[in-house]
Amino acid sequence: QKEVEQDPGPLSVPEGAIVSLNCTYSNSAFQYFMWYRQYSRKGPELLMYTYSSGNKEDGRFTAQVDKSSKYISLFIRDSQPSDSATYLCAMSAEGTYKYIFGTGTRLKVLA
Amino acid sequence: NAGVMQNPRHLVRRRGQEARLRCSPMKGHSHVYWYRQLPEEGLKFMVYLQKENIIDESGMPKERFSAEFPKEGPSILRIQQVVRGDSAAYFCASSPLAGGEAFFGQGTRLTVV
Numbered sequence: 001q002k003e004v005e006q007d008p009g010p011l012s013v014p015e016g017a018i019v020s021l022n023c024t025y026s027n028s029a030f031q032y033f034m035w036y037r038q039y040s041r042k043g044p045e046l047l048m049y050t051y052s053s054g055n056k057e058d059g060r061f062t063a064q065v066d067k068s069s070k071y072i073s074l075f076i077r078d079s080q081p082s083d084s085a086t087y088l089c090a091m092s093a094e095g096t097y098k099y100i101f102g103t104g105t106r107l108k109v110l111a
Numbered sequence: 112n113a114g115v116m117q118n119p120r121h122l123v124r125r126r127g128q129e130a131r132l133r134c135s136p137m138k139g140h141s142h143v144y145w146y147r148q149l150p151e152e153g154l155k156f157m158v159y160l161q162k163e164n165i166i167d168e169s170g171m172p173k174e175r176f177s178a179e180f181p182k183e184g185p186s187i188l189r190i191q192q193v194v195r196g197d198s199a200a201y202f203c204a205s206s207p208l209a210g211g212e213a214f215f216g217q218g219t220r221l222t223v224v
Contacts, residue, residue: 004153006153008151032210034212034213036215041220042217042218043115043117043202043215043216043217043218044154044202044215045215046212046213046214046215049212088153088154090154092210094210095210096167096210097142097144097159097166097167097209097210098144098156098159098167098169098170099144099154099156099213100156101146101153101154101155102153103151103152103153104153
């Protein structure tokens with residue numbers, strides 16, 4: 001079993017839809033959770049960074065962490081064609097400095 | 112404020128040659144991480160460095176791979192005697208704190224022919 005599981009997609013949605021992206025993990029020591037967006041042949045761009053459980057909102061993006069279920073989510077409201085990319089979740093444990101990444105979910109927002 | 116700078120963006124090497132990948136972290140960041148990404152796969156941790164110190168190299172192959180982050184200058188990932196299996200995108204990230212928000216560069220795409 002991988003430490004971090006992420007559905008690879010692809011996920012296709014119409015413009016304006018609410019998108020839900022998810023990751024599950026097995027290591028209960030993970031405390032730091034991140035979401036990255038990666039366009040084809042580009043570097044990952046940090047979207048959201050959260051510590052421990054709870055919600056965080058930034059513009060059209062909301063990150064949720066449920067440590068009891070070992071489940072994290074990224075919601076994108078009013079999705080745009082420019083949101084079409086691969087979304088990677090990443091997490092790390094307190095005191096360790098390597099981020100464990102999911103394999104990414106490919107999202108396509110149709111105009 | 113420039114982001115994480117990696118060069119070269121593309122690198123072609125013949126089997127047996129050496130590859131040197133450079134990474135300049137964001138200003139004020141003293142923590143550098145190297146990751147490798149194969150097609151259709153997530154990023155795999157290779158090594159974490161602070162200035163002049165390797166903190167965690169558990170993801171880096173023991174043979175042929177080395178990394179440094181000198182007091183002055185960029186971090187270098189060196190791959191000696193490259194093989195076709197080394198072909199991948201190599202990404203560098205930096206953070207202001209250990210384990211903090213990590214910002215990635217645009218990567219170096221290494222092709223071994």
